[in-house]
Each structure stands twice: as C-alpha cells, then as structure tokens.
Amino acid sequence: MMKIINVKLSHCEYDIFINDSGFNFEAIQSKLINRKIAIISNDVVAPLYLDSVQSELSPFNSEIFSHILPDGEQFKNQDSWLSILDFLAENNFNRSDLLISLGGGVICDMTGFAAASWMRGIDFIQVPTSLLAQVDASVGGKTGINHLKGKNLIGAFHQPKAVIINTSTLTTLPNREFKSGLGEAIKYGFINQPNFIQWMDANSYGIKQLDLALISELISQCCQFKTEIVQQDEKESGIRALLNLGHTFGHAIETITQYKQYSHGEAVAIGMVMAAELSVILNLSNKNLRKELENHLQDFNLQTKLSKKIEASSLVELMRLDKKVINRKHRLILMKSIGKAFIQKNVCEEKILKAITQCQ
Ligand SMILES: NC(=O)c1ccc[n+]([C@@H]2O[C@H](COP(=O)([O-])OP(=O)(O)OC[C@H]3O[C@@H](n4cnc5c(N)ncnc54)[C@H](O)[C@@H]3O)[C@@H](O)[C@H]2O)c1
Ligand SMILES: [Zn+2]
CATH class of the missing domain: 3.40.50.1970 (Rossmann fold)
Structure with missing residues (x-):
C-alpha cells in the first residue's frame, strides 16, 4: 500500500x-x-x-x-x-x-x-x-x-x-546503518513527539526485526513530523533548528573521528545524550532526563557514550565552527523533558566541556 x-x-x-x-x-x-x-x-x-x-x-x-x-x-x-x-x-x-x-x-x-x-x-x-x-x-x-x-x-x-x-x-541495508536511521527517527520523539517514543518502544521488537509494515509506518510518521516543522520554517530561522538536536555535538564527533568510527545516526544519538546532560547541568530539565534518553536509545541498541575517550576541548573547538556560534557563546538545542526540546542561546563553553566529559 x-x-x-x-x-x-x-x-x-x-x-x-x-x-x-x-x-x-x-x-x-x-x-x-x-x-x-x-x-x-x-x-x-x-x-x-x-x-x-x-x-x-x-x-x-x-x-x-x-x-x-x-x-x-x-x-x-x-x-x-x-x-x-x-x-x-x-x-x-x-x-x-x-x-x-x-x-x-x-x-x-x-x-x-x-x-x-x-x-x-x-x-x-x-x-x-x-x-x-x-x-x-x-x-x-x-x-x-x-x-x-x-x-x-x-x-x-x-x-x-x-x-x-x-x-x-x-x-x-547493513544492520549498523539501519540502527543509525533509528537514531535519527528517535530524535523526532525527543524533540516534540513523546507519543512517538512510546509507539517506538511498544513496537521495538518488530522494528528491529525489520517488519516492513511497521517500518513503513515509522517512516511515514517521521516524514510527517519533519514536514510539519519544515512547513513552518523552511530556511531555519527559528523552529527548524530543533531538528538539529544532538547534531552540533554529533557533527563534531564525526569530524574528529574522520567519519570512520561512528555513523551519522550513531554520532547524533551520543550527541543527544550530551545535550540531555548539558540540559541537566544548566538546571533546565529534570535530573532523570539523561537516563530516560539512554534507556530509549539502548532499546534500539544505540550507543549512548563515546567508546574511546576524545579530548573534550577538541570537540568544543570543532563545535565553534557550527553555524550557530557567536563570540564563543553557543546556540544549542536542549530538552526540558522528552518531547520538549528548545533552542538555548548563549551557552558557555565551560558547561559544554563538563557535559562532554561526563558522557565518556
Ligand atoms: N539534508 C538533510 O536534511 C540531512 C538530514 C540528515 C542527514 N543528512 C546527511 O545524510 C548523510 C548520512 O546519510 P546515511 O546514513 O544514509 O549515509 P550514507 O549515504 O553514507 O549511507 C550509509 C551506507 O549505506 C549504504 N546504503 C544505502 N542504502 C543502501 C541499501 N538499500 N542497501 C545497502 N546499502 C545501502 C550506503 O552506500 C552507505 O555505505 C550525512 O552526510 C548527513 O549529513 C542530511
Ligand atoms: Zn542528521
């Protein structure tokens, strides 16, 4: 169909x-x-x-x-x-x-x-x-x-x-790449679709078994979520930035490991955990947020931490190149809770360093 x-x-x-x-x-x-x-x-x-x-x-x-x-x-x-x-x-x-x-x-x-x-x-x-x-x-x-x-x-x-x-x-598609796509799918739930996270959890077995009817439903929901955001803000002057949840960290992780160690979705999954940790450090979310996120990601066998230590300061240096950085004050997507992501301006590097360090 x-x-x-x-x-x-x-x-x-x-x-x-x-x-x-x-x-x-x-x-x-x-x-x-x-x-x-x-x-x-x-x-x-x-x-x-x-x-x-x-x-x-x-x-x-x-x-x-x-x-x-x-x-x-x-x-x-x-x-x-x-x-x-x-x-x-x-x-x-x-x-x-x-x-x-x-x-x-x-x-x-x-x-x-x-x-x-x-x-x-x-x-x-x-x-x-x-x-x-x-x-x-x-x-x-x-x-x-x-x-x-x-x-x-x-x-x-x-x-x-x-x-x-x-x-x-x-x-x-190799299993690892499939998992990588799931990382990006879960992202929509963390941004503004908490019911979708519940749907994914309830169907995690079938999804992981590549039940194509479920997968087609998953893809259709994700395309719908993305469409709703893009229709409101095509050129990313506001709400579309939410789609970058986990991405500023994730891109830095991909770049520093020369795109060899983590697939895009895997890096984004770890990046979302870093964003959750940072949200907690800044007292902008409930204390359990990181654990909750990790549980959902682990349900789909996604890594939630860096497997090898990376110098936090080198990652932050790469994050400065992000299109959203002004005077070393970073604009990042953080979460109040699952399904409530928001744009946070003026995040200082000291707190970002702390979040990265605590995620490895
Ligand atoms: N434009 C956007 O809005 C947007 C959003 C998210 C990600 N991206 C970009 O997408 C890229 C990541 O995409 P990706 O994860 O698909 O990586 P990819 O294109 O490298 O594909 C992953 C691997 O799977 C292989 N592959 C693809 N389809 C296959 C199939 N059906 N059977 C067997 N092998 C198959 C590819 O050849 C590749 O080896 C990144 O460059 C990222 O920046 C862009
Ligand atoms: Zn992406």
Missing part, C-alpha cells in the same frame, strides 16, 4: 511517496517525460538497485543516464560534486532536465546540491535507500557537501520535486 505525504511550502509543493515494494514511478510520470534524466548513485547501491530503477523508469523515458560515485561520507566533497557537474556538462543537461538521487543521505545531499548549482537550479527527485535518508535526509530541501573544516559547510536550500521511498530497499 502506498502512503503519500504532501509538503506544502510558500513557493512549491511536492509529495513523499512511501511504497512497500517497487519504486512506483507511475505516480510521478508527468515529472519524468520529455526530459533527460541522470541517476546519481554510488558503487554500493547502484549494483543493487540501478537496474530496477532504470527499468521502472523506462516506460516513461528512454533518455536515462547514470553517474556512479565512490561510496562513503568521505566522498561527500567538492570532487564528487564537481564530477556530477562535469557529467551533466558532458551530456548537455540543461534547465529542463532532471536529476534523480539513488542512495543514502550522502547521495541525496550531493545530488540535491548538484541540482541546486547546475545552471542555477534544475529539478531533482530523491530516491532514498537508507533508513536515515528515508526518515530525514531526503525531506526538506537541505542539500550540500562537506568542507575539510567540517560537515555540510557548503550547501543550498533546494526542494526536490518528489521523494520516492521503496521500503523494501532496507532489506539490503
């Missing part, structure tokens, strides 16, 4: 389609005809799904190209982005043509950024294949690549024309 979530912004509107099997491109056939299509994927996902995507697209279009990048967050960089632009140039792609991402969040973000920058913006469609990309990265129009100095420092807001989710792609 197909679920559809509509995203309505001031300047555009698109649908997120959630299918249990197949990609069902017929739902968006009017967006596919009479234009060249470039599928951007990587060397892990393409061997698994490129053929079926191409054959499902073929009734609607015969001019389908593909460009395959090396897999991994370390390739979410200027070279990969430029290679997409070179590919579009070589194949004479113009403003009326279309890009389709096929992969996890890395491919979704890079394809979106290439679409945003080629000829000042061409259309693209997200086909996310990792749980993390299906619940988060493919929705909302944030696109970008990493800079040596930090994650996602180069990018643009560029909304897709549609998001096509085929949950059966999750059957080939």
